[in-house]
Amino acid sequence: MGLLTCAKCGCSITAEMKKGKYVYYHCTNCRGECDNTYIRQDVLSDRLADVIRLIQISVQVADDIAKAIRSSG
Numbered sequence: 739m740g741l742l743t744c745a746k747c748g749c750s751i752t753a754e755m756k757k758g759k760y761v762y763y764h765c766t767n768c769r770g771e772c773d774n775t776y777i778r779q780d781v782l783s784d785r786l787a788d789v790i791r792l793i794q795i796s797v798q799v800a801d802d803i804a805k806a807i808r809s810s811g
Contacts, residue, residue, distance in 0.1 A: 747772045753779070 742751035744765040749772065751763050761779035765772040795803075 744772060744774050746774045 740750055742763070743749065744751060747765060747767075747769050749768045750766045752766050753761050753763050754776075756762055762776040763779065763782055764776045765774045
């Protein structure tokens with residue numbers, strides 16, 4: 739979906755299923771060979787959760803967002 743990019747080369751990150759049950763994310767190498775390694779889905783999820791946990795919005799902003807979503811539908 740283009741939400742994640744490689745920190746080393748800026749290419750997109752893609753998911754790949756291994757052994758039918760493990761999901762790993764890695765660089766697409768669209769700009770040539772990148773030496774960045776794979777990252778397991780659970781590790782990536784934990785790292786993203788650590789970043790998102792730090793984001794806080796006020797109740798007023800949350801209410802404004804909710805109102806905007808309700809009125810746009």
